[in-house]
Every structure is written in C-alpha cells, then in structure tokens.
Amino acid sequence: MKESHVPQQNISTYANNKKAIYATDENGKYHLVASTGWEVEEAVTQQALKELERLTDNARRRVLAGEVSPLYFHMYDRRMDLQVLSEATGMSKWRLKRHFKPLIFKRMSHKIRKRYADALGISLDDLGRLPGSGIALDTTKERRE
Amino acid sequence: MNNRTKPFEHGHFAHCESGVMALMMRHYGLPLSEAMAFGLSGALMFAYLPFVKLGGMPVIAYRALPKAIIKGLRKNLGLKMKMQTFSRPQQGTTALNRLLARGEIVGAQTSVFWLPYFPPEMRFHFNAHNLIIYGRENDEYLISDPVFERPVRCAVSALQKARFVKGVMAPRGLLYYPLKVPETIDYARIIPRIIRKTARKMLKTPVPIAGIRGILALSRKIGKLAGEDRRYAKLFLGHIVRMQEEIGTGGAGFRFIYASFLQEAGLLLNNKTLQETSRMMTAVGDQWREFASLSVRAIRLKKERPLDFTALQKKLADVAHAEAAVYKKLLTLKA
Structure with a gap:
C-alpha cells in the first residue's frame, strides 16, 4: 500500500x-x-460491538422477565460469554448455567458471589441487580451461608 | 540488565509484541526496527483452527502463537531473556516493583479488556497483549504500549488485574526482560536461514489448516457459509477482517510489515531477490485489503440481497496462490 x-x-x-x-x-x-x-475496520469492529450489545440487551430483557438471574446479564455486559466467564472464575459451564437460574442464584453463598464479582470486576451489591433498572432483583444478598 | 544512563524512549508501532521487542532492543543498544524484529523472529504465519473457538468464532491467526516473537528473537539473535510467570497476583506485583526499583524496563503480557487506558471501543477479551512498564510513580505505572502514540499510565491495581486474568492464553503475570543483548548480529548469516524457514513453514505444513493450506481451507469455509445462518455468516466474515486489521497488524494481517522486513533485509544484504519479494508481498497485502473491502461490502448488504460467497471464496484463494508465489521465490535464497 x-x-x-x-x-x-x-x-x-x-x-x-x-x-x-x-x-x-x-x-x-x-x-x-x-x-x-479505515472505514472497513470500523465496520467490522462496530459489527462486533453491536453483537455484544444485542446479547446484553437480550440478557437484560430475560432478567427483567424473571427467566434468568442478573449474573447472566453481567456476563454479557462485561463482554464475556459462557466460556470466558467459566475460565475467569474457574467454575464449570454447567455450574454457571445453574447459577443463571434465579432461585439458585438467590441461594448462592457469599464465597461464590465474591468469585463472580471479582471475575466481573463489579461489587457484590451490583452483582445482584441490573444497572439503571432501579430494581433490586436480589433481596437476599445479605444472607450468608 | 539495566541501562540507567539512558532514559527509556517510547515508540509507536503496528503490533504489540514486535513493538515491545524493538523498543527493548533499542533501549539496550541494539538498533532494531519493528519490521526486523517481526521478520527475524520468524513469526509470520497463517492458521485457521475451526475447532478452537474464541467468543464463538474459530481462531484465525496471521502470525504464530503469542510469545512466538519473543522466543523467536531469543533463539535467532542469541538473546538471553528472563521470562517469569507467577501463581499469585501479589507475588507478580512485588516482583515487578522490585525490577522497576532496580532500573529495569520490563515487558509484560496482559489482557486488553482490563486495561483502563484502552478506549471502550477497543476493549475485548484478548489475553495476549504486550507492553513495557518503565517506571512507577506512587500508585501508577508508567507504561509504554507500542500500539499507542504516546506513553500511558495505569493504576497498580488495574495492571495486576490485567496481568492475572484467567482463561485462554492466560498471561499468568508473565514478565520478561533481556539479560544479555548481543552488540552485533551477523545478518548475512542469519537472515536467509530465517526467511527460508518461514517460507517452508508457509508452503509445506503437514496440517491442512496452517500456512497456504490454511488460507485455502478458510476460503473453502467461506464458500460453505451460504448454508449457514445469515447473521452468523456475516459475523464470520467480520471476524476474519478483525483478525486481519483490527488487532494491530500494520495492515493486511502482517503482510505489509513482512514486506517492510524483506525490503530492509534486502538493503542490508544488497540482495535483489529480497527486494523483489518485498514488492510481491506488498501486492499480496493489497489483495488481502481488497478481500477485506469485499467482505465488508457483503456484511453491509441489506436483508433480501443475496451474499456472494463464491466470489469471496475465489478472492481468498487468489490471495493464497499469490502469497505462495512469494514463498516459492524466497526459497531460492541461498542460505
């Protein structure tokens, strides 16, 4: 060139x-x-960013609908997927999927919560809610097992 | 090894790992351009690994594995390098601080996502980024990140997080610095040998997913995208172009930087074949850029319009054959 x-x-x-x-x-x-x-590079970076955004929006909707736990949202919000979060926490994908279930997420121990919060780089409080939603989805976060 | 008499100087380069090595060698008295650092490491490559997925997409690489540039240079130039990883983040930070206090400049492998000085548009989960830490002021490191125009700063805690992220290609806090840098290099002896090795690797891989065969395998895969979900097909094309341009390759997936290396080597050795292959490789790079343009045109097609995967497949196969011709010519070099 x-x-x-x-x-x-x-x-x-x-x-x-x-x-x-x-x-x-x-x-x-x-x-x-x-x-x-180069606009060609811009196009593909934006395509990738939009795809991440689409996944995050979709996750937010599903959390609000009560289908999945806030953890599912935070994973995508941090531009991760099942594989990246699984490796970052050292927990199996199967276990992660279990923690995506709202009821099981609520019962999660402080120790496991901390592992997620550290891997995601967010606070324990934020792990239990959606940013900007004003909804505390996780009322049991103070409970320790 | 340290060099207290000379303040460290930052430089803006195309690629993180070759940039770090060029800066490091320069600091220790061995002038080496980034293109030479890249070419002499023998790290030019192509690989398409359909069974290794990152972010849902197969690995497509235009260069050899992370650390290949450091290790390739160590071997080919006869450097002595200290490379150190750590099991605990705190140990890694303590070791880094100690080295800085001693006046070393230190190379480190990090995640991209957790470096706060990267703009959000560039923060993806890629764990094999490289940078130089050349000092510390209170709670901040002074960092020379060769893909940035100017030196940057990063909080001590943030760098620790970026160095100890877990996952694919996890850096495990990797730090590296030279223990011994040769004062002179016998270029006439090593250059032909290194280039021939790279050319052989590209032409004669035993596996059908590396080298020229890898490019052809990717080309065939593009042909098959017609049967896939449209959104996936577009993301797949975008992914190729990102690996080729976005990650800091100097343009055309390291083909331009390699052409630059061939040119510099040709001048150094006064060799016509090298000069000619440099021009050939530049033309190949231009073709890779055309392929990227075509891919993006396909990505931008609106809903109903059909995507012409056959044309893209053919374009990439043409690139593969043009690139193969460069390596064949390079094999005629006398070692």
Whole structure:
C-alpha cells in the first residue's frame, strides 16, 4: 500500500487514537504511517460491538422477565460469554448455567458471589441487580451461608 | 540488565509484541526496527483452527502463537531473556516493583479488556497483549504500549488485574526482560536461514489448516457459509477482517510489515531477490485489503440481497496462490 492510500477516515472505533500502518513512499520505501482509521475496520469492529450489545440487551430483557438471574446479564455486559466467564472464575459451564437460574442464584453463598464479582470486576451489591433498572432483583444478598 | 544512563524512549508501532521487542532492543543498544524484529523472529504465519473457538468464532491467526516473537528473537539473535510467570497476583506485583526499583524496563503480557487506558471501543477479551512498564510513580505505572502514540499510565491495581486474568492464553503475570543483548548480529548469516524457514513453514505444513493450506481451507469455509445462518455468516466474515486489521497488524494481517522486513533485509544484504519479494508481498497485502473491502461490502448488504460467497471464496484463494508465489521465490535464497 502506498503512503498516499493509507486511509485517514477518523473512525469512531479508534476514539481519537491512531494505529501505525506500514506503507511505501513514492520511491517504494517502507515507512510507518499513523492512521486515523479505515472505514472497513470500523465496520467490522462496530459489527462486533453491536453483537455484544444485542446479547446484553437480550440478557437484560430475560432478567427483567424473571427467566434468568442478573449474573447472566453481567456476563454479557462485561463482554464475556459462557466460556470466558467459566475460565475467569474457574467454575464449570454447567455450574454457571445453574447459577443463571434465579432461585439458585438467590441461594448462592457469599464465597461464590465474591468469585463472580471479582471475575466481573463489579461489587457484590451490583452483582445482584441490573444497572439503571432501579430494581433490586436480589433481596437476599445479605444472607450468608 | 539495566541501562540507567539512558532514559527509556517510547515508540509507536503496528503490533504489540514486535513493538515491545524493538523498543527493548533499542533501549539496550541494539538498533532494531519493528519490521526486523517481526521478520527475524520468524513469526509470520497463517492458521485457521475451526475447532478452537474464541467468543464463538474459530481462531484465525496471521502470525504464530503469542510469545512466538519473543522466543523467536531469543533463539535467532542469541538473546538471553528472563521470562517469569507467577501463581499469585501479589507475588507478580512485588516482583515487578522490585525490577522497576532496580532500573529495569520490563515487558509484560496482559489482557486488553482490563486495561483502563484502552478506549471502550477497543476493549475485548484478548489475553495476549504486550507492553513495557518503565517506571512507577506512587500508585501508577508508567507504561509504554507500542500500539499507542504516546506513553500511558495505569493504576497498580488495574495492571495486576490485567496481568492475572484467567482463561485462554492466560498471561499468568508473565514478565520478561533481556539479560544479555548481543552488540552485533551477523545478518548475512542469519537472515536467509530465517526467511527460508518461514517460507517452508508457509508452503509445506503437514496440517491442512496452517500456512497456504490454511488460507485455502478458510476460503473453502467461506464458500460453505451460504448454508449457514445469515447473521452468523456475516459475523464470520467480520471476524476474519478483525483478525486481519483490527488487532494491530500494520495492515493486511502482517503482510505489509513482512514486506517492510524483506525490503530492509534486502538493503542490508544488497540482495535483489529480497527486494523483489518485498514488492510481491506488498501486492499480496493489497489483495488481502481488497478481500477485506469485499467482505465488508457483503456484511453491509441489506436483508433480501443475496451474499456472494463464491466470489469471496475465489478472492481468498487468489490471495493464497499469490502469497505462495512469494514463498516459492524466497526459497531460492541461498542460505
């Protein structure tokens, strides 16, 4: 790619950062060029971000409908999936899925809650609720086993 | 090894791991461009692993495994590197602080998601990011992250979290720094050997999912996307392009940086074949970028319009064959 062809499209997904691209000058010599982004890259990053958003919105709806526990929402909200959260907590996928059940989530021990909160990087209080919903879905969070 | 007389200098590069190694070598008196660091490590690669899924998508890599650049350079340049992992986060932080107090600059592997200085648009769960920590001021580390234009800062606790995230390619707090850097390198001896090895690896892999065969396998997979769910098919195409461009490859999935390396090597050794293959590789990189453009055009097609997977499959197969020609030419180099 020629230096003059390096896209400088100020893409949103760079958030005002620049990435270094290798390109050739008029003599064919390679240089590093700081690029404000290529719309092709922006399109695929946005596609990935939108997919994460779709999963998070879907999770929020399901929590509000009482189908799943807030943990399910927080997993997607932190851009994780079953595999990533399972590895981050060291708990099996099967166990995670069990904790997605609202009743079982409510009975979860303090120790397990702490493991989730740490892996997700949120507080114990936040683990039990949806942000911005004003609804405390988890009234038993003070209970210790 | 340390170099107190010389303040550390940050540099903005295409890729994290090659950038870190270039900066580190430069700091210790061995001038090495990022392109040379990348090329000399022999880490150029292609792999399509349909059975290893990350975030629901198969692994598609344009370079060898994480740490391959560090280890490749260690071997090919004869560096002595200290590489250390830790079982407890607190130990890892203590060790880092001790090294910094001694005046070392220290390479570290981290997660991307947990680094607060990354903008939200770039924060994904990828655990094999690399950066240099070159100092500490109170509760903050001074960090040279080569994919950022300027040095950044990061809270001590945040870096600890990013270094000790668990999961695929978990960094386990990896720290690395050179113990001994050679003063001169016999480039005429090592360059042809390293390049031939890379070319052989790309052309003659025993497995059908690596090297040129890997690119062709991915191309065939694209042809089969016609039978898949439309949303998945589009995400799959987007995933390829992200691995090629988004993760910091210098453009075209490291093909431009490799072309730059071939050019620099060609000048150094005054070798016409290297110069010519550099131009060929640049053309291959341009084709990879065209493939990315076509993929995004397909992703953007509205609901009813059919996606032409056959055209994409063919385009990628063409790229594979053009790239194979570069490696065949490189194999004619005399070692």
